Amino acid sequence: MRILGLSAGNPGGSAEILLQAALAAAAGTGADIALVRLDDLHLPVQPVTPGRPVRDDDGRWLWDQLMDSAGLLISAPIYSRSIPGKLKLAADRLAGPAADVAFAENYRRLVDAGESPPVAFPYDERVFRPRVAGFIAVGGALTSQWTSLALPLLHQMTFSAHIAVADQLLVTGAGMPRSVVLDAAAMAAASRVGRSVGSQLGLPFDDVTYRGEPGLCPLCHLSLVTITGATVECAACGARGRLAVDDGTAAVRFDDPAGLRRSVTTLAEKRAHFREVQDTAAAQGALAGEIAQRASAYERFGHRITPPRRSTAP
Secondary structure, three states: OEEEEEEOOOOOOHHHHHHHHHHHHHHOOOOEEEEEEHHHOOOOOOOOOOOOOHHHOOHHHHHHHHHOOOEEEEEEEOEOOEOOHHHHHHHHHHOOHHHOHHHHHHHHHHHHOOOOOOOOOOOOHHHHOOOEEEEEEEOOOOOHHHOOOHHHHHHHHOOOOOOEEEEEEEEOOOOOOOHHHHOHHHHHHHHHHHHHHHOOOOOOHHHOOOOOOOOOOOOOOOOOEEEEOOEEEEOOOOOEEEEEEEOOEEEEEOOOHHHHHOOOOOHHHHHHHHHHHHHHHHHHHOOHHHHHHHHHHHOOOOOOOOOOOOOOOO
16 A cells, blocks of 8 residues: 655755655555655646646646555645645645545435436545545744644645544754754654554544644644634634633633534534535525626626736747
C-alpha cells in the first residue's frame, strides 16, 4: 500500500525536508511512498471544461494519486499564520462533495434504485477506501498566535473523504531556509508522524489510533475553539462541548455524545449535511424560474476592470 506525500513548500525547504523524514519512516514500516511537489502541478481554480486539453489541468491526475493511495502525508510551511494558497487550492479541488463519502454512498443508493439525485456530483467508488493521514506544519515564529491556523486548515484535506488522521505536528522556530535540520526534536517527530501513518494503513476509520499531541478536541485533537456562553465548539471540526470550571480554572468538556456527532469528522454529520444540501437544492429547484428572473438584473452590471495583457506575438 502506498502513502502519497504532498509537499506544499519550496523544493528542498524545511517543509519538504520534514516530509521526506516522515516518508522515510513510513517506508520503514513496509509502505510504498511517493512524493508530489505542488510546485510541479498546474492546478487552475476551476476544473477543466469540455473542449479544453487535459494537459492544462493536473487536478485529475492528483485526484487519481490520492484515490490510489492508502495513506496521505502533507507538509506545509506557515504563511501569514496559515497554509500556502497552492495547498488551499489543492484542498478545494480534492475535497468537497466529490470526495464526501456521505454524498458518494447516497449517490450510489439513488443510482442503484433508478432515481436521480436533485444535485448530481462526480462519483468515484474509490472514495470508500480506508485511508490514514498525517500533517506537518512548519513556521519561523516561536509564539502560538502566528501558527494557530495552520493545522486546522490542513484538516480540510481529509474530513470530506473520511480519512483518519493518525498524527499531526506543528514545528516552530525554523526561520531560515532548510534550518529545520538543526532541530533534532522536530526531525524525530516528523519520523513519528510517518510511522503513525505507515503502521496503520488499511485500518478502518474507527480503528486508527491517534498518536500526536492530544489537544482539547477528542476528535480532531486540536485546541482552536469558540465560546458562546457556556457552549464550546471546536472551530476546526465542529464538535460541541461545554465550558466548566475546575478549582477556579476554566476547562472544556466534550462529554455529550450528541455534541460529538456534530463534528464534520463523523459519518453522522456528513450524512446530515448531505440531506441538508439535497433538501435545500430540491426546494430551490422548484423556484428556478424566479431565481433566473431575479438574477438577470445583475447580468448587465458594469464597472469591471481587468489587468492589461502582454501580446504573445513575436
